[in-house]
Amino acid sequence: MELKESMxxxxxxxxxxxxxxxxxxxxxxxxILLKSHNHPTVEEIYEEVKKRYPFVSLATVYRTVxxxxxxxxxKKVCYWGSSARYDANTDEHHHLxxxxxxxxxxxxxxxxxxxxxxxxxxxxxxYSVNVYGLCPECREKAQPSM
Amino acid sequence: MELKESMxxxxxxxxxxxxxxxxxxxxxxxxILLKSHNHPTVEEIYEEVKKRYPFVSLATVYRTVxxxxxxxxxKKVCYWGSSARYDANTDEHHHLxxxxxxxxxxxxxxxxxxxxxxxxxxxxxxYSVNVYGLCPECREKAQPSM
DNA sequence: ATACCTGCAAAGGCTTTGCGGTTCG
DNA sequence: CGAACCGCAAAGCCTTTGCAGGTAT
Numbered sequence: 001m002e003l004k005e006s007m008x009x010x011x012x013x014x015x016x017x018x019x020x021x022x023x024x025x026x027x028x029x030x031x032i033l034l035k036s037h038n039h040p041t042v043e044e045i046y047e048e049v050k051k052r053y054p055f056v057s058l059a060t061v062y063r064t065v066x067x068x069x070x071x072x073x074x075k076k077v078c079y080w081g082s083s084a085r086y087d088a089n090t091d092e093h094h095h096l097x098x099x100x101x102x103x104x105x106x107x108x109x110x111x112x113x114x115x116x117x118x119x120x121x122x123x124x125x126x127y128s129v130n131v132y133g134l135c136p137e138c139r140e141k142a143q144p145s146m
Numbered sequence: 147m148e149l150k151e152s153m154x155x156x157x158x159x160x161x162x163x164x165x166x167x168x169x170x171x172x173x174x175x176x177x178i179l180l181k182s183h184n185h186p187t188v189e190e191i192y193e194e195v196k197k198r199y200p201f202v203s204l205a206t207v208y209r210t211v212x213x214x215x216x217x218x219x220x221k222k223v224c225y226w227g228s229s230a231r232y233d234a235n236t237d238e239h240h241h242l243x244x245x246x247x248x249x250x251x252x253x254x255x256x257x258x259x260x261x262x263x264x265x266x267x268x269x270x271x272x273y274s275v276n277v278y279g280l281c282p283e284c285r286e287k288a289q290p291s292m
Numbered sequence: 293a294t295a296c297c298t299g300c301a302a303a304g305g306c307t308t309t310g311c312g313g314t315t316c317g
Numbered sequence: 318c319g320a321a322c323c324g325c326a327a328a329g330c331c332t333t334t335g336c337a338g339g340t341a342t
Contacts, residue, residue: 019321020322021315021316021320021321022317023315023322023323025322026322042306043306055323056323056324057324058307058324059307059309059325060322060324062306062307062308063308063322063323066308078224078225079224082305082306082331082332083306083307084306096266096270098268099271107266109259111260113275114257115277119242120242120251120253121281121282121285122244122251122277122282123279123280124277124278124279125245125278125279125280126277126278126279127275127276127277127278128275128276129273129275129276130273130274130275130276131261131265131268131270131272132270132271132272132273132274133265133271133272134269134271135267135268136267136268139268139269165295165296166296166297167295167296167297167341167342168342169296169298169340169341171298172297188332189331202298203298203300204299204332205298205300205332206297206299208331208332209297209298212333228306228307228330228331229330230331230332
């Protein structure tokens with residue numbers, strides 16, 4: 001949609017400003033991250049990029065997501081499982097996490113929590129709520145004898 | 147304090163019930179985890195255990211924290227940085243996390259969030275709030291020119 | 293006595309890095 | 318053209334695992 005277009009343009013502008021080159025791989029990684037709503041792992045992004053650029057390397061994807069993180073356009077999330085997942089959704093949102101397979105889904109809640117600007121000496125800058133549970137697929141699989 | 151005593155006894159009872167042996171290393175790891183309020187990494191626990199049992203191996207600490215997690219006596223937390231941290235605080239509590247150094251502090255909030263038992267097909271089992279910010283130490287260091 | 297556990301070392305993932313060649317601006 | 322970037326392969330963590338000897342019950 002329009003939204004993604006504008007975010008891509010924003011990304012390109014930001015790259016120009018910082019003297020970062022606009023390479024096809026870079027754009028592809030960000031585009032894929034914008035499209036995915038399932039917080040892909042680097043490996044998953046890599047597989048997706050490979051469909052478009054078969055010779056891309058995993059290292060490039062790692063380097064790109066790190067760049068995106070530094071630009072504030074993506075966030076690394078890491079809860080269950082061994083590999084980090086990335087998220088380009090910059091709306092204020094929260095996560096529903098499957099404790100079995102590590103799947104993550106975005107959730108939105110009207111309720112806002114009021115966090116003081118300063119807490120125990122920390123300068124706070126935001127919060128996020130993680131709701132833990134079992135995803136539909138894992139619920140089904142985990143159905144034991146009875 | 148008393149509290150820790152009883153938690154240790156609870157741990158020992160639970161081990162007996164499950165046929166797990168009560169070894170000095172195991173007890174030491176749990177005791178250290180109970181005492182620490184800074185969510186140590188496995189490496190940090192290991193260093194601490196080594197003071198008491200110099201020949202302990204890192205693998206044992208890894209195995210023990212996993213056992214504790216399966217027993218529901220410790221939780222793995224993993225946000226910033228590369229290594230997982232462990233927490234034996236089983237109260238309902240939340241985390242204040244330094245985005246620079248990864249330090250974690252427990253926080254308690256009166257406000258409860260009401261989470262439906264089922265959410266987008268997930269069977270929910272709990273939630274936690276992460277507040278992000280800069281810890282006092284990092285705030286000081288990060289003080290730039292002005 | 294025996295099932296479980298430990299220490300050691302090796303193997304296994306995920307992630308980062310060094311290098312030479314390539315590409316964007 | 319030059320700086321930045323890419324692909325490849327190797328190296329670097331953190332974590333797990335196999336095995337032989339040791340320990341709790």
